[in-house]
Amino acid sequence: MKKHLTIVIKLGSSSIVDEKTHEPLLSILTLIVETAVKLHRDGHRVVIVSSGAIAVGLRRMDLAKRPKLLPKVQALAAIGQCRLISLWDQLFAHLRQPVAQILLTRTDIADRTQYINAQNTFNELLSMGVIPIVNENDTLAVSEIKFGDNDTLSAITAGMVQADYLFLMTDVDCLYDKNPRTNPDAKAIEVVEDIAELAADVSSAGSALGTGGMSTKIVAARLATSAGVTTVITKSSKPGNIASIVRYAEAQKAAAAMSLSSSLASLHDNDLTTTSAALPSHTPPPPAIPVTEPSHLSQLTSSPSSVQTIPAAPLHTRFLPDPRPIRDRYFWLLHGLAPHGTLYIDAGAHRALCAKAGLLPVGVVDLEGGFAQQEAVRLVVVKRTSNGTVMSTGAAAAWEKTEAGEVGRAIVNYSSAEIRRIRGLRSTEIAGVLGYADSEYVALRENVAVLPVERSSRPTTPGLGEKRGGG
């Protein structure tokens, strides 16, 4: 188990300023600072994703509400961001904690070299003991190149720094199966093992200041957990809960690991058929669990004792990380790039991609959108239709979309105009049709990221011009 955890804490605009007066919520900010410094002093690496630039700009210019015109919003973000970062810097300075400002746009990370540069800068700052404070570079980002909401930005940041935890701080303590304000019998959802099966009420529209709501938090949780990041939704007015939740979650992992090793030991000692049923599932243990603590937990609990009872955690929703995380280049292909179109591929091509081959023109059935060479596209699997539905007008056969939906993303070697002419052909035929053949592949293997089969029906990061859920 890791001694030093990397923890990303995301605060939305409504956690940073008062929704009506737009004055900073100093008590919350101070508690966040104390929590972050405590975690840092315990040996953990902390990144803060802070919204609030526009809201702070509104206060500075004495404006009552967010203007409609984009240049005005961008000007306010420029005014507010320097005040915001100065506020964070001043608060952290009281505890002698250096911070750094990182402002990102989607185009910054769409270039692989820039993505790696950003990653290197994060790592350097974290190893220097600095707390990076991240926001979207609103002044440059127009809608086409926006992350759009800081929930998504925080999940991409968490993937980039290979975080252990992402905390999405919000105005409720957790997800509920129904709206708790109108349904007194609403049940808290404490642990989510599989987001695809989540049945929660996500109708919360977010604040008047920000752009995120509960549904953008689910998108963010899906993205972050796919990169192996445990994602937590909890109340921003109680930042002290972060340490208790980390302690609790780590204790659960330790307890599960101990239970697994004792089960494995008994597998050696006993008949395999009688003990295999005792292997632990993801079912959470009861709230209070006596465990022998690993050293970093005793740091978190600040207790000298090696054996103690872990107190129950405050209410929160915890999304468990995918056991087979998508990281590095594949994470960047899936979430760093904005797709410019879609390639519809057949099941054979999908199988070949899953078996780590490149994408050949013969497997491409149809396409949508206009894109250039070396731009990113979505990959969607289609099958020959049985009911006569013609998805593709130009293709030789009729095709329809499958339930698998989007199965991955790729950077293509040919433009949409070129692929339109070579789809369905063998690679040896490319030169005859185009007059040249830059590659036998439509996309090289290293430029293709495919989702594991059982997860491919889940949407990935919303791309350019795609509608996000939630307000």
Ligand SMILES: N[C@@H](CCC(=O)OP(=O)(O)O)C(=O)O
């Ligand atoms: N980047 C913008 C905030 C983006 C946004 O709306 O985020 P959130 O408040 O988390 O929904 C700002 O700093 O004002």
